[in-house]
């Protein structure tokens with residue numbers, strides 16, 4: 001083998017490596033393969049890009065929106081399916097009545113019987129029975145698909161005249177009170193209004209028949225005459241017969257408009273009926289701060305005759321306790337304002353160094 005000063009050539013296949021000179025043993029590698037690889041990689045990437053082209057931002061956004069819409073449509077169809085599954089049957093609708101009409105329907109239905117009872121008690125015969133209205137009302141009860149519109153018609157003074165033109169005027173006390181408006185909105189206790197939803201207590205509502213002079217609209221005087229004027233004895237007797245669980249006294253409150261508007265938003269005001277139905281039992285009200293427990297519940301009680309000297313079984317004090325004297329003053333003042341009463345008269349309070357005690361219907 002030659003080794004001194006001569007170039008050495010290595011032959012490996014097609015490529016040749018050369019080592020020249022003795023002072024440098026540098027190995028020069030061919031670059032062809034790596035170039036080829038790079039070219040191949042670039043071609044592969046290009047092919048990939050052709051298959052999956054790069055999207056711009058707006059295109060990505062549009063794609064996302066499409067996906068979201070697809071998802072929404074999917075959930076919508078799912079919920080529609082669920083709704084269809086639990087749909088209320090047509091027959092079951094007849095059981096769904098608005099609670100506001102329950103009492104009125106019972107009253108309307110029992111009107112002829114009530115009148116008959118009243119007249120028979122007085123030893124008289126009923127001069128007129130409104131059979132047409134009875135038929136209409138019983139229809140109303142049986143075909144309950146649309147009970148409310150008809151009831152609403154009856155519940156307005158205009159329509160009372162429509163149904164009773166030339167006939168004796170039969171007006172339920174509640175309707176008369178609505179028609180009187182400001183005349184009936186005094187803070188005097190009104191007797192005879194039933195609070196409970198049951199129909200059985202309706203027969204304690206005294207109703208008067210007032211024959212109309214001509215075919216005219218009933219005047220305010222006519223309507224006023226329908227409201228029974230009970231003596232103190234009658235009131236006591238009616239309270240005694242009802243027992244402690246029935247409500248016979250209603251205190252009407254004229255609140256300022258701003259208070260009425262604010263009250264509507266308080267969650268507890270929507271629960272008034274439930275609370276008043278449960279009031280004869282021991283119960284605890286749990287509600288979030290500011291829902292109206294302290295200021296509204298005493299008002300519910302006050303309006304239904306609690307703390308009223310006129311009420312036989314509910315005469316007492318609506319007592320409210322507060323953990324701090326500032327809260328006592330603030331809530332007592334607020335309730336006084338909302339009810340339009342006087343602090344130190346109907347509403348009283350007592351803290352360590354200060355007190356205002358009057359009739360004390362509501363006491364803090």
Ligand SMILES: Nc1ncnc2c1ncn2[C@@H]1O[C@H](COP(=O)(O)OP(=O)(O)OP(=O)(O)O)[C@@H](O)[C@H]1O
Pocket residue numbers: 266287288289290291292293294295296330331334
């Ligand atoms: N002094 C006041 N002035 C103005 N608004 C008041 C006053 N006191 C109460 N309110 C209003 O009445 C609402 C009911 O308050 P209330 O004190 O009855 O709530 P609550 O449920 O008893 O709260 P808490 O659990 O903190 O005692 C409040 O959200 C507030 O809007």
